[in-house]
Amino acid sequence: MDELATEKEAEESHRQDSVNLLTFILLLTLTILTIWLFKHRRVRFLHETGLAMIYGLLVGVILRYGIPATSYHNKTPPSCSLKEGPVSTLLLNVSGKFFEYTLKGEINSREIHNVEQNDMLRKVTFDPEVFFNILLPPIIFHAGYSLKKRHFFRNLGSIITYAFLGTAISCFVIGNLMYGVVKLMQVVGQLTDKFYYTDCLFFGAIISATDPVTVLAIFNELHADVDLYALLFGESVMNDAVAIVLSSSIVAYQPSGANTHMFDASAFFKSVGVFLGIFSGSFAMGAVTGVVTFTKLHCFPLLETALFFLMSWSTFLLAEACGFTGVVAVLFCGITQAHYTYNNLSEESTKRTKQLFEVLHFLAENFIFSYMGLALFTFQNHIFSPIFIVGAFIAIFIGRASNIYPLSFLLNLGRRHKIKGNFQHMMMFAGLRGAMAFALAIRDTATYARQMMFTTTLLIVFFTVWVFGGGTTPMLSWLHIRVGVDPDQDPHKTKQESAWLFRLWYTFDHNYLKPILTHSGPPLTTTLPSCCGPLARCLTSPQAYENHEQLRDHDSDLILNDGDLTLTYGDTAITANGASGGSGADAPGGSGWSVNGKRSGSTSEEALERELDSREQELLSRGTRLVFPIEDHV
C-alpha cells in the first residue's frame, strides 16, 4: 500500500508538471494570436514582449488569488539532520528501503514555512538555470547570427565603445548611486538586512544590459535610419555579453573581500583579470568553434542544419565545461558562423537554419517575458522597497546618460559621419531592459539584497518595455528621425568609418580567411604571393574557382563599402573565370592573378575611392552578378 501511495504521489506530481507547462504554452499561444491581431491591424504601441508580460501578469494573478491552496501537498516536508556539509546525493532509509534524493538548493530559514504554504506557486517557479542554459542561448545566438549587416561593421568602433566602455561606466555609476540610496535607506531605517557595496555594483552590472527588442522591431517595421539601428542593435547584443561577464567577475570579487565588502584595489584588479580572462576565453572559444563549423555537406540540407544546430550548442557546452561563459561564446560563435560558415551552407540550408533559429528565438523570448509577468505574482520572496525602486529608476537614467552623451561626444571627434543629437536622445530613450537583466537577477535570489534587486529589476523591465517601448513611434517623429529609409539608398554610403584598423583586418579577412574557411571569396591563389602557389592551391576549395557568380549579396554589401577591395575582387574574378574555362586551376594563371591583385592594391587609395564612388552606384543598381559577366565567357 505504501508503494502505491508513492506511485500515486509521483503520478500526481507528474500531472502537476504537465499542467504547469501547459499553462505557459497556452500563454504563448494566446500571445501569438494577439500579436497576429495586432500585426494585422498595425497596432504599434504594444510589442509582443510587452503583451506576453501582460498575459503573464494576468495568469499570475489568477494563480495567486484565484486558486485555493491545494490541500494534497499542504504538509511540512519532513526534515532530517546531518553533521556533514550538504552533499549532492542523499540516501533515505525508510524501513529498509532506500531512496535517492538530489540537492535542489539552500532554503532560507524564513522560507521553510513557505515550502509548506502553496506548492502550486512554487511549482511554476522554474530553476533559474533553465533561463541560462536553455532559453538564453537561442536568443543570444540568434542575435549574433542575424548581426551580419554592413551597417554593423561600419559602426563597429562606436558599438564596441558603447558596449564595453559604456556598460562599465553605467555599471559603476549605477552601483555608486545605489550605494548612496542604500545608505539613505539605512539612515531612514528601511533596511532590515545586509546590503554591501559589491551588491550595489552587482545590481549596476545586471541592470546595465539593455534589450531594445521592442524599439528595434518598430525601427524595422518603419525602416528607420539604418545607422541608428546598427548602433542600438550592436550595442545591445554586445552589452549582454559584457554584463554577464561583469556580474560574474563582481561575484568573484566578493569572497576575497568577504569581510569588508568595500573597495579593495587588489581584489579589484583580480576582478578585472577575471573579466578579461573569461571574456577573451569565451570570445576565442566562440570564434574558433564558429570557424571550425565549416560544413561541406551540400545536397543534404537536413544534415547540414542538424550539424549547424549541434555545433552552436556544443560551443555553449564546451565553454561551460571549460569554465567560461557559454552565452558569450554562443554570441561570438553566432557572429563568426554568420560571417564564415553561412557562406558554406547550401541555399536551402541557409534558409532552414535561419528559420530554425528564428522560431527558437521567438519562442524563448516570449517565454521569458511571459514568465516575467507571471513571476511578479507567483515569486514568493519579493521585497518591495519604494526608496530603492525610485532610486534605481533615477540611477539607471543617470547611468544611461553618462554612457551615451559623453561617449558620443568622444566618438564624434573621430567619426566622419557624426552621431547627431537626436540620435543620441533616441539611444538614451531606447535603453530598455529585458531578458538578460531578468535572467541575471533571478539567478541568485537567496539573500535579502538579491531579492530586493530582483523585484526592482522586474519593475524596471515592465516600465521600460511598456513605456519606452510603446513610446517609440511618437519619439521617432518628435526627434525628427527619418523613417522609410531604403537601406541601400542612404546618402552616407561609403568610407565613413572604415578606419585603418578595420580596413586592415577586413583586407586580411577577405583575402585570406574567407578563402580558407569558406567556398566564397577570391581563390587563395590570387591573393597569396606567387611563392606560396602550391600551398594556396592546396588550401583553396575547388568551388572557389567555380562559384564566382554565387558571391552572395551580404558579401557584396561589405565589398561595396570598400571600393579598393571591389576592384581587387572584380579583376580577379574575371581573370579567374577566363582561366577556369581552360583548365580549372593552373599555376601560371595563379601567379598572374596575384600580380593583378597587387597592382590594383598599390594604386592610391584616395584616387580609387573617388573613381569607385560613381562606379558603385552603377554596381548597386545592376546587382552583383553583372560585375562578373561570366555568361559571356563560358
Add this chain to the structure above:
Amino acid sequence: MDELATEKEAEESHRQDSVNLLTFILLLTLTILTIWLFKHRRVRFLHETGLAMIYGLLVGVILRYGIPATSYHNKTPPSCSLKEGPVSTLLLNVSGKFFEYTLKGEINSREIHNVEQNDMLRKVTFDPEVFFNILLPPIIFHAGYSLKKRHFFRNLGSIITYAFLGTAISCFVIGNLMYGVVKLMQVVGQLTDKFYYTDCLFFGAIISATDPVTVLAIFNELHADVDLYALLFGESVMNDAVAIVLSSSIVAYQPSGANTHMFDASAFFKSVGVFLGIFSGSFAMGAVTGVVTFTKLHCFPLLETALFFLMSWSTFLLAEACGFTGVVAVLFCGITQAHYTYNNLSEESTKRTKQLFEVLHFLAENFIFSYMGLALFTFQNHIFSPIFIVGAFIAIFIGRASNIYPLSFLLNLGRRHKIKGNFQHMMMFAGLRGAMAFALAIRDTATYARQMMFTTTLLIVFFTVWVFGGGTTPMLSWLHIRVGVDPDQDPHKTKQESAWLFRLWYTFDHNYLKPILTHSGPPLTTTLPSCCGPLARCLTSPQAYENHEQLRDHDSDLILNDGDLTLTYGDTAITANGASGGSGADAPGGSGWSVNGKRSGSTSEEALERELDSREQELLSRGTRLVFPIEDHV
C-alpha cells in the same frame, strides 16, 4: 569555507553535466558526418541509426574502461533514516542551515554500493522520463505528420488489422513463450529472483513495437513498392501507440492480481477496459487538438510555425495532464494536423513546419540510438541471461510470424489487391525493433525481471537493426520485389480497398469536415442540402470560394483514387466557379450544385468506375489544375 566547498561541488557537478551533454553532441556530430560520407558514396548496408549505435558503443567502452573512476565523488553518500514513507521533498538540516532535496527514485539494496562506485557512469545515465517526455514526442509526431499518403489511406484496413490485432497476437504469443522460457530457467536453476507471468506479458508488449526505420529509408531510396511501404510504415506507426497503451494496461493489471500474478479474468477485462479507455481518450484528444489548430495567420509564417509547434506540444501535455498517453495523442494529433491543419497553413509555413519537425525528429532519433549503444556499457544493472536472450529471439520470430501470416491470409480474403507471398516475407523480415521498445524497457528497471528485459531488448534492437536493416537490399532482390517504382505509375491504382466504410467516411470528411475545418475542399454551400444554405454560408471560409485552383496535390491524390468523388467535385468546382464569376456566393447556385452532386452520387458505382478509369489517366497526365479550367471562365 563550508559554503565555498559546496559552491565548488555545485560548479564541478555543473561542469560534469556539460561534459556529458557535450559527449552526446559530439557523438551526434560524428554520426552526421559519417552519414554524409555514406550517402555520398551510396553505402546502404548501414543506416544512420545503426551507425549511431556503433559510435555509442565505442564511447560506452571508453567511458567504462578507458577513464579511471574519479576520486572526487568516490564516497558513499550519507544516508538518513525516516519512519514515514518516501516524500517528494525532503529538508536537510546541516548545523542550522536548511537544504531542499527532491526524490529521484528508489534504489535497490544491491545498488547502494554502485552509487559509490562510479559517478561518471551514473551521470551519463539519463532519467528515463526524458525519453518519453522529450525525445519520443517529436519522433512520433513526425511519423504521424508525414503519414499523409494516399497509399496509407488505401491500405488503412490492413494497417489497422496488423497494428491492433497483430500487435495483440504478437504480445500474447511472445508473453506465453517467454513464460515457458522462464519456467525452463527455473528448472535449470538460472533464475535468481521473481519473474511473474505479467512480467512476461509486459515483455511481449514492449518488444512488439516494430520500428523499421532502416528498412523504410532504403525503400524510399530505391523507390520500392509503395503499397508495401505504406503497410510497413503504417503498421509501425500504429503499433507504437498500441504497444505503449498495451504495456501500461498490463501494468495496471498487476496490482489487483498482486498475489498470484497469474491469469485472472476480471483483472484481464479491467486491463482491456483500461486499454480501450486510454487509447480512445488519447486518440480523441489528439484528433480534437489537431482539428482545433486551424490557423488563419497567413502572411506571418513565423507566428504560424510557432503556433503549430506549441499546439502539438500542448496536445502532449494536455493528454499527460488528463492521465492519457501523451505519445499516442501526439501521434493522432500529427495525423489530423497533416490532414486538416496543413491545408490552412501558408505555403511558406508548410515548408517551415515540415523542416522544423524533420530536424527535431532526426536529432531525437539519432540521440536515442546512440544512447542505446552507450547504455550497453554504461548501464550498471545489466542481467545477461543466455537462455532468456535465445528464448526471446525465438519468441519474437514466432510472434512476428503469427502476426503477419495468419492476418495476411485473412486480409487477402477481403482484399481485391492481395498481399502477395513475397510481401508477407518482407514484412516478416522488416520486424526491426527500435526507439519505442527501448524507451518502454528503460522506463522501469527497478526489479530483477525488468533488468533482464532491458538487457535483452537492447540486444534485440542491436541485432535487428544491424542484421535485418543491413540485409534489406539483398532481401528485396531475393524476394523479387520491384524497385524503382514511380508511385504515380503503379498498375493497381484505383478502387482496390476503398471499402464502403472508408468510402462513407471519406465522403463525409471531404464534403463536410474539410470545408468546415480548412480553407480547401468544396464550399459547404455545394455539399449541404439546400435547406441548410444560411448555415453553410456562415461556416464556409471566404477563401474556399476563391481557392479552388489551389487544391493541393495530396488532396487530389486521394480524390483520384475515388472516381465517384472526383466527378462530384469536378462538377461542383466548375459550377461553383461559374457562379462565383457572378456574385461569389448566392443561395440558388448553392442548391443547384448540391443537386448536381447528388445526381452523380446516385449513379451506379461500377459503371462510374469503368468510365472513370480512362478519364483518370487523362487527369493524371494533365494534373489537377486542368480539371478545373478556371482560367477560361474568369
